[in-house]
Amino acid sequence: MNLSRVDLNLFIVFEAIFALGSITAAGRKLNITQSAVSHALSRLRTLFEDPLFERSSRGMTPTPLARMLIVDVRNALQSMECTLQKTVHFDLSTTQRRFTIAMGDPFDAVLLPKLMERIGPVAPGIEIESIYSDRRRVEAALLEGSLDMAIDVLIPTSPEIGHAAVLSEPLVILACKDHPDIRGSVDLDTYLGQKHIQVSSRRRGLSIEDISLRRAGLTRQVRLRCQHYSAAAHIVSRTHMLMTMPRCFAELTNDALGNQMLAAPFPSLRLELFLYWHARSDKDAAARWLRDQILAVISTSVSGLPSSSKEAGIPQVALSAKLPLGVASKTL
Structure with a gap:
C-alpha cells in the first residue's frame, strides 16, 4: 500500500467513529455531513477489506481489526498534533x-x-x-x-x-447529629461496635479502612454498600450507621445535612490520589x-486537615508511596 495514495483525513474520521460510536456524532464533531462520514467509512472499508464497524443496539461497534488499528491511529494522530504544537504558537484564546x-x-x-x-x-x-x-x-x-x-x-x-500526587486526605467519620453512642468524638471500640456504610463503585472488595483493620485482626460490620458518597451522607442523617470517608469529600457531601464530622480513630490512614x-x-x-x-x-x-485524634492502636498500612502534594512521582 502506497501511503501517498491514502487520504490521511480518513483516519481522523475513523478515530471519531471509534470514540463516539456513531456516524452522526462523528460528523457533528468534525463539522462534516453524515453522508461525508459514511463515504469516508466506505473508503476505509475498501482500504482494509474489513467492515471496521458494525451496527448494534449500542451504536457502531468496532470489529477486532478496528480495535487493533485504533492504538496506532491514535498514537499517529497525537504525534502529528504534538509536532504542530511545536511549530505553531499555543494560543489559549483560540485553541480548540x-x-x-x-x-x-x-x-x-x-x-x-x-x-x-x-x-x-x-x-x-x-x-x-x-x-x-x-x-x-x-x-x-x-x-x-x-x-x-x-x-x-x-x-x-x-x-x-x-x-x-494530587491529593492526600485524612479519613473522617460521619454520624447523625443525635447518635445515641457518639457525642463529638469516636474511639476505636465505639467505631467497631457500630454498623457501617461502605461506598464503592465496585461490586466487591475492601476499602482502605477495612484493609487496615483486617491487618490488625479487626473487622467492622458493613450493613450497606452503595455507590455514591452523597447518598450515603443522607442515609447517615436518617440512621445510626456510620460512614468513613476523606475529609474533603465529607465537607462537600455533608453540606446542610447536619451530621457530626469526627476525627477517625486511625488518624494516620489517608486517601491518596494521583x-x-x-x-x-x-x-x-x-x-x-x-x-x-x-x-x-x-x-x-482542599482545606486544612482536621486535628488528629489520639492514636487508636491500629497498625497503619503503607497503602501508597508517600509523595509531596503536587510533585511528579515520574518525570517522563
Whole structure:
C-alpha cells in the first residue's frame, strides 16, 4: 500500500467513529455531513477489506481489526498534533481541544467547578469530558488514547505512564447529629461496635479502612454498600450507621445535612490520589497546560486537615508511596 495514495483525513474520521460510536456524532464533531462520514467509512472499508464497524443496539461497534488499528491511529494522530504544537504558537484564546479525564465520584464535584471557573475565561475552546473508567483499564486507555488523563489511587503502571500526587486526605467519620453512642468524638471500640456504610463503585472488595483493620485482626460490620458518597451522607442523617470517608469529600457531601464530622480513630490512614497521563503528552503544550491547571486547582481547593485524634492502636498500612502534594512521582 502506497501511503501517498491514502487520504490521511480518513483516519481522523475513523478515530471519531471509534470514540463516539456513531456516524452522526462523528460528523457533528468534525463539522462534516453524515453522508461525508459514511463515504469516508466506505473508503476505509475498501482500504482494509474489513467492515471496521458494525451496527448494534449500542451504536457502531468496532470489529477486532478496528480495535487493533485504533492504538496506532491514535498514537499517529497525537504525534502529528504534538509536532504542530511545536511549530505553531499555543494560543489559549483560540485553541480548540477536548480532553477526556477519568475520575470517580465525588472527586469530579471537588475538581470540575473550580477547574472550569479557572480555565473558562482564558481558554474558551478547551472542553472537558469527565468519565468513569475501570481502574484495571486506565493504563490501556491512556496508551490507546481514549483517555487523556485519569485521577485514581496509586496503581502499577509502565514507564510510558507518568503520574503526580494530587491529593492526600485524612479519613473522617460521619454520624447523625443525635447518635445515641457518639457525642463529638469516636474511639476505636465505639467505631467497631457500630454498623457501617461502605461506598464503592465496585461490586466487591475492601476499602482502605477495612484493609487496615483486617491487618490488625479487626473487622467492622458493613450493613450497606452503595455507590455514591452523597447518598450515603443522607442515609447517615436518617440512621445510626456510620460512614468513613476523606475529609474533603465529607465537607462537600455533608453540606446542610447536619451530621457530626469526627476525627477517625486511625488518624494516620489517608486517601491518596494521583493524576495519570501518557508520556507522549509531555510534548503537547495544551495537555501540559491543563495538567498544571488541575494541579493548581487541587492544591488550593482542599482545606486544612482536621486535628488528629489520639492514636487508636491500629497498625497503619503503607497503602501508597508517600509523595509531596503536587510533585511528579515520574518525570517522563
